[in-house]
Amino acid sequence: MNTVPASHLPLLRVRGVSKRYGDRVALQDASFDLWPGEVLAVVGESGSGKSTLLDAIAARSRPDAGSVQFHVRGGGLQDVFAMTEAQQRLLSRTDWGFVHQNPADGLRMDVSAGANVGERLMGLGERHYGRVRATAADWLQRVEIDPARIDDTPRTFSGGMRQRLQIARNLVTQPRLVFMDEPTSGLDVSVQARLLDLLRQLTRQMQLAAIVVTHDLAVARLLAHRMVVMQQGRVVETGLTDQVLDDPQHAYTQLLVSSVLQP
Structure with a gap:
């Protein structure tokens, strides 16, 4: 596993984030730091609060309490929820990416693959058609999609290809942080393996920080x-991935790990 680069400040600082839906506590007092170039897995069974946490820290849902701070370029840590909507949108188009579990939620299904990738570049002001198309073709190749399919729509792609296209769409603007919600869920095992290998290569090559929500401990490892x-909405254990999986301390983590290891 690659070494996390040293930095004086975390890229993301989450403190006391909580969220309720009526009487139900979906998230309670979640806190952690994420460092530049680090990949953090958020694990737990269905209903544990993983996706609620991801939506809160990605500013897709406002928490009831707590703070989320992001280390903006040249500006130190800034409270994401103190930003204007325009500032949040700019952040989501530049330094952040979001990979949905269902690729159809993160793609425009009726426009071409090239347009899906190029759209984020155009959102940042790139207007040269040739450069946009060349960059889109390059990114299709990087995520193992034949550039000859640049004019095909995602509707003609397999599930694994759609997920790789969604990754290209998110990474084309060279973000520093990508949120991933169950990125391999629903894919065949062989397709999952290729996608995981691709994600591991890209995060390492780009020194990309990522928060990956998953119920699959093998994906986390x-x-x-x-x-x-x-x-149940609470963070019960944190630590280095291998340490947590090989020597879990909390009873719930022990149960998760043992249930995976049992034949």
Whole structure:
């Protein structure tokens, strides 16, 4: 596993984030730091609060309490929820990416693959058609999609190809942080393996920080430097991935690990 680069400040600082839906506590007092170039896995069974946490820290849902700070370029740590909507949108188009579990939620299904990738570049002001198309073709190749399919729509792609296209769409603007919600869920095992290998290569090559929500501990072990284990909306254990999986301390983590290891 690659070494996390040293930095004086975390890239993301999450403190006391909580969220309720009526009487139900979906998230309670979640806190952690994420460092530049680090991949963090958030694990737990269905209903543990993983996706609620991801939506809160990605500013897709406002938490009821707590703070999320991001280290903006040249500006230090800034409270994401103190930003204007325009500032949040700019952040989501530049330094952040979001890979959905269902690729159709993160792609425009009726426009070409090239347009899906090029759209984020155009959102940042690139207007030269040739450069946009060349960059899109390059990124299709990087995520193992034949550039000859640049004019095909995602509807004609397999599930694995759609997910790789969604990754290209997110990474084309060279973000520093990508949120991933169950990125391999629903894919065949062989397709999952190729996608995980691609993600591991890209995060390492780009020194990309990522938060990966997954119920699959094998995905966490392969991709993540550190893990956050959630149960009933609370963070119950954190630590280096191998340490947590090989020597879990909390009873819930022990149950998760043993249930995976049992034949």
